Structures are given as C-alpha cells and as structure tokens.
Amino acid sequence: MAGSNLGINLFLRKLKTQFDSNIIMNWSSLHKCILILFLTVALHLSWIAWKIFILLKPEIWQWVNISLIRSQLVVNIGSTLLLFLLIAFCYFFQHKKWANTVLPHVVIIIFIMLMLTDGFLVGIYSPATVFAFVCISGVGLILFNRKIIYVQLITALLFYIAMMFCTYWRLIPYAPIFNEHVLENNRHDNPFWVGTMLYFIVPILIVCLILCEILLSQWRHRESFIKRLSEIDPLTNLYNxxxxxxxxxxxxxxxxxxxxxxxxxxxxxxxxxxxxxxxxxxxxxxxxxxxxxxxxxxxxxxxxxxxxxxxxxxxxxxxxxxxxxxxxxxxxxxxxxxxxxxxxxxxxxxxxxxxxxxxxxxxxxxxxxxxxxxxxxxxxxxxxxxxxxxxxxxx
The missing domain is CATH 3.30.70.270 (Reverse transcriptase/Diguanylate cyclase domain)
Structure with missing residues (x-):
C-alpha cells in the first residue's frame, strides 16, 4: 500500500511539474486559438443540448420561438462541425509561419461573430450576453498579444453598441429566441428565463475561473522560478x-x-x-x-x-x-x-x-x-x- 501511495505521489509531482512548466502564456498564438476553438465548440454543444431539451419539452414551448430554435439547432450543429474542421486546419498548419500570422485573426473574428450572434438571440443586453462579453474580453486580453486582440475587441464593441441601439429603436428584435410574452412581462420572475440565463452564465464563469486560475498559478510558478534564478549562482547552484x-x-x-x-x-x-x-x-x-x-x-x-x-x-x-x-x-x-x-x-x-x-x-x-x-x-x-x-x- 505504501509503495502504491509513493507511486501516486511521484506521478502527481511529475504531473504538477509538467503543468507548471507548460505555461499557456508561452504557447504560440495558433495553439491559443485551438484552445479558444475547443471552448467555442463546448459552448455550441451547450446550445445544442439546451435546444434539444426545449424540443423534448412541449410544455415550455410557450416561452420560446420554437421555429427559430429548430432552425438554429441545425445552424449550431453545422457550425460545430465547421469549428472542428478549423481546429484540424490550425493543427495541420501549426508549424507554418503564415498560419501563425493569419489564422489567429481569422479565429478571433469567427469567435466574436458567433458570440455576437448568440448574444443577439438571447438578448444583446441580457445578463448572459453582458457577462460573457466581459469575461471573454478579459481572457482574450490575457491570452493574446494586444496587437491581435484590441482591434477585434474594439470592432466587436462597436457592433455590440450598434445592436443595442438597433434593438432600442426596434430596428431588430430583442432576444428573438424567446416568446414575446416572456419579454413583455416581468421576465425576471419567469423561472424559465432565469434558468436559461444561469445555464449560459455558469459554464462561462467556471471556464473563465479555471483559465484564470491556471494562468495565475503558472505566473506564480514562473515568478518564483525567476526569483530563484536571481538568488543562485548558476554554476554551483548555491546562493549568490x-x-x-x-x-x-x-x-x-x-x-x-x-x-x-x-x-x-x-x-x-x-x-x-x-x-x-x-x-x-x-x-x-x-x-x-x-x-x-x-x-x-x-x-x-x-x-x-x-x-x-x-x-x-x-x-x-x-x-x-x-x-x-x-x-x-x-x-x-x-x-x-x-x-x-x-x-x-x-x-x-x-x-x-x-x-x-x-x-x-x-x-x-x-x-x-x-x-x-x-x-x-x-x-x-x-x-x-x-x-x-x-x-x-x-x-
């Protein structure tokens, strides 16, 4: 039993060393894009699961635009397959210089377009959309070079503000995926609407917290490593x-x-x-x-x-x-x-x-x-x- 525990502890130490040394901040932009694409796939799968749940529960059709949900389910499945193809494309060309220069911009543009589309469907200034925009912007600024991310974020923010004004002046519908009955009444008292907001907020919150914890842990590890380097003599490994x-x-x-x-x-x-x-x-x-x-x-x-x-x-x-x-x-x-x-x-x-x-x-x-x-x-x-x-x- 003691030998087994020793082996487990050794494995965990090796895993921690590998985890600490494989700093996400040191990944290439393309590898970070692959990570973002996987997270986008996970978000799309959550959309697909939510829409399938709606279609299997006729008693809650009164709260949604059921025809839009059916069409959007097909769109989500198709976009998920396209995302997997894009992941494979990024992986296949990961060592190409042009790919590391061009593809990060393409991936971020696609990601922002999908997020804005989803935000439009559930409500451009709904809690889920605002929360997702803030969290994803923060993670993007941490992960990517500012030269890559700022132009895309400013463009996305302009689109976001434009959609808010268009919604306010009723040029486009607000939260078309929901039934107007839900939106016209006090939707904050509607358990279905509140549950939907939580369903989309909680996974984003968990993923962002996990990513931030990983990055902060690895930053702390890197800082302690740099501090250690500043304290020791490189030849003898004694203090300097x-x-x-x-x-x-x-x-x-x-x-x-x-x-x-x-x-x-x-x-x-x-x-x-x-x-x-x-x-x-x-x-x-x-x-x-x-x-x-x-x-x-x-x-x-x-x-x-x-x-x-x-x-x-x-x-x-x-x-x-x-x-x-x-x-x-x-x-x-x-x-x-x-x-x-x-x-x-x-x-x-x-x-x-x-x-x-x-x-x-x-x-x-x-x-x-x-x-x-x-x-x-x-x-x-x-x-x-x-x-x-x-x-x-x-x-």
Missing part, C-alpha cells in the same frame, strides 16, 4: 553574493549572534591554468556540494566570488564554527578529481572565521573573516584560522 547579504542582514536584524566562515580553494589559478576552466568549474561544483552536505538546515552557504565561498552560521559560537570548518576542510581534502588527461588532483581549501562577537557591523565581520583567511593562506594553506584580535585591541 547579493542574496547571501540579504539573508545575513535578516539574521543581523533578529539580533542573533552568528559566525562567518570564508573559504578559498587553494591554488585554484594553477588548477585552471594546468587543466582548463572546465576542470576548474568541476572543482567549484564539487566544493559547493561538499559544503552543502556539511552545514545545518539553518546555515547559509553561498559562492562569494571566483573560488571563494562563504557560510553564515546563526546562533553559533566560535568553537562550533571551527568544528564545522574543520569537517568541511577534511571533506574537501579527501576529494580527488580526475582531469580529462587522467591526472588526479587533490583539492584543498583554506578557512577564515569571524563571529559577531568581534564586531556588530556585517561588512566588518566579513572583513575580519577575510583577514583570518589571509592568515590561513600565509601559514601554509589547507587549514582553519579564526580571527584573533591584535594584542593592543585586547588591552
């Missing part, structure tokens, strides 16, 4: 210097005592010169992994620049910091790398330590750790040296 300084400032603001360890790989320039920069990069990655494996969860390790690394140890005394640095030094010393020409290179590193007891200024503490590191290198390298105050300072 800027983010390390931010984390260290947080520790300082909490008025916690802490220790700083500065690490420098010994003779790194010689390693680069003798075995190449690729080998030097591998050495940096190995040291980064070793340092990460030795520290606690609360500690912060970063690449500080070139072959230098730095570790911040919150709530850590000098004695504990020295013990950790010694473990890191031994781990690096035991690391042997093989070059491309089969030379074996033993890595070593020098360590300098300072604590917040030495000073209360972050830059000064790092400077003191650097002085201790310099003393470690001057004393023969491959050793740990804590900062020691000069005798005149102690006095």
């Amino acid at each position: 210097r800027r983010f390390f300084n931010e984390k260290l400032s947080d520790i300082q603001n909490k008025q916690s005592y802490y220790a700083i360890i500065l690490i420098d790989i010994d003779h790194f320039k010689d390693i680069n010169d003798l075995y190449g920069h690729h080998f030097g990069d591998e050495a940096l990655c190995q040291v980064a992994n070793l340092l990460s494996s030795q520290i606690r969860h609360s500690d912060i390790v970063a690449r500080y620049g070139g072959e230098e690394f730095i570790i911040a140890l919150p709530e850590t005394t000098l004695v504990s910091a020295q013990a950790l640095a010694e473990r890191c030094r031994l781990a690096i010393q035991n690391q042997v790398l093989e070059s491309i020409d089969h030379h074996f290179v033993q890595l070593t590193a020098s360590f300098g330590i300072a604590t917040s007891d030495d000073d209360d200024n972050i830059s000064k503490i790092i400077h003191l750790a650097d002085k201790a590191l310099y003393r470690a290198k001057q004393s023969g390298r491959n050793q740990v040296q804590p900062y020691q105050k000069p005798i005149n300072e102690i006095a």
Whole structure:
C-alpha cells in the first residue's frame, strides 16, 4: 500500500511539474486559438443540448420561438462541425509561419461573430450576453498579444453598441429566441428565463475561473522560478553574493549572534591554468556540494566570488564554527578529481572565521573573516584560522 501511495505521489509531482512548466502564456498564438476553438465548440454543444431539451419539452414551448430554435439547432450543429474542421486546419498548419500570422485573426473574428450572434438571440443586453462579453474580453486580453486582440475587441464593441441601439429603436428584435410574452412581462420572475440565463452564465464563469486560475498559478510558478534564478549562482547552484547579504542582514536584524566562515580553494589559478576552466568549474561544483552536505538546515552557504565561498552560521559560537570548518576542510581534502588527461588532483581549501562577537557591523565581520583567511593562506594553506584580535585591541 505504501509503495502504491509513493507511486501516486511521484506521478502527481511529475504531473504538477509538467503543468507548471507548460505555461499557456508561452504557447504560440495558433495553439491559443485551438484552445479558444475547443471552448467555442463546448459552448455550441451547450446550445445544442439546451435546444434539444426545449424540443423534448412541449410544455415550455410557450416561452420560446420554437421555429427559430429548430432552425438554429441545425445552424449550431453545422457550425460545430465547421469549428472542428478549423481546429484540424490550425493543427495541420501549426508549424507554418503564415498560419501563425493569419489564422489567429481569422479565429478571433469567427469567435466574436458567433458570440455576437448568440448574444443577439438571447438578448444583446441580457445578463448572459453582458457577462460573457466581459469575461471573454478579459481572457482574450490575457491570452493574446494586444496587437491581435484590441482591434477585434474594439470592432466587436462597436457592433455590440450598434445592436443595442438597433434593438432600442426596434430596428431588430430583442432576444428573438424567446416568446414575446416572456419579454413583455416581468421576465425576471419567469423561472424559465432565469434558468436559461444561469445555464449560459455558469459554464462561462467556471471556464473563465479555471483559465484564470491556471494562468495565475503558472505566473506564480514562473515568478518564483525567476526569483530563484536571481538568488543562485548558476554554476554551483548555491546562493549568490547579493542574496547571501540579504539573508545575513535578516539574521543581523533578529539580533542573533552568528559566525562567518570564508573559504578559498587553494591554488585554484594553477588548477585552471594546468587543466582548463572546465576542470576548474568541476572543482567549484564539487566544493559547493561538499559544503552543502556539511552545514545545518539553518546555515547559509553561498559562492562569494571566483573560488571563494562563504557560510553564515546563526546562533553559533566560535568553537562550533571551527568544528564545522574543520569537517568541511577534511571533506574537501579527501576529494580527488580526475582531469580529462587522467591526472588526479587533490583539492584543498583554506578557512577564515569571524563571529559577531568581534564586531556588530556585517561588512566588518566579513572583513575580519577575510583577514583570518589571509592568515590561513600565509601559514601554509589547507587549514582553519579564526580571527584573533591584535594584542593592543585586547588591552
């Protein structure tokens, strides 16, 4: 049972990773058009279902224009088939440059024409039409390039306003799919009219909410990914210097005592010169992994620049910091790398330590750790040296 749950959790994690990485905003315009066409097909199928329901219920024919519903049912079936053909056409030519330029405009025009037609049938300023126009406009602006969508939306809005005026001056009928008896009386008290409005509003609301949630989730994922990229060193996957300084400032603001360890790989320039920069990069990655494996969860390790690394140890005394640095030094010393020409290179590193007891200024503490590191290198390298105050300072 545990193995089964583990497999399910692994599958769900993979699915989430695929979902997060497959950002809809990064789709081509043509792929977005295919998505819109599928949604239009779903809307047409809901129309077909509603009209079939009406035709099967003679007792509610009194509320509708039954002859128009019969003719519109045929139109909806035919337009649904045409939409499927358009989806196939977009899919077949998805890799063609001309298709990605022309077809999005064609698809959006067809989509707007169908929406305006449906809006005219149920009432150009009915709740369902107004709600659909607002929601679909918002989703369109999110999905598509503004150059593509604005011209179409402005044109649609002009048609929409023109139809409202034509309806007001009775140049065209209002909501011809309903019987005049429903429209002339208080239709808001008519359960059939109210139910019809809900029937068309709720699916659009659900689809728009799902699309917005997907887009927002993927935006959040992308933002966190970009934020993560801004925090780490791309070679070693450790924190970079800027983010390390931010984390260290947080520790300082909490008025916690802490220790700083500065690490420098010994003779790194010689390693680069003798075995190449690729080998030097591998050495940096190995040291980064070793340092990460030795520290606690609360500690912060970063690449500080070139072959230098730095570790911040919150709530850590000098004695504990020295013990950790010694473990890191031994781990690096035991690391042997093989070059491309089969030379074996033993890595070593020098360590300098300072604590917040030495000073209360972050830059000064790092400077003191650097002085201790310099003393470690001057004393023969491959050793740990804590900062020691000069005798005149102690006095």
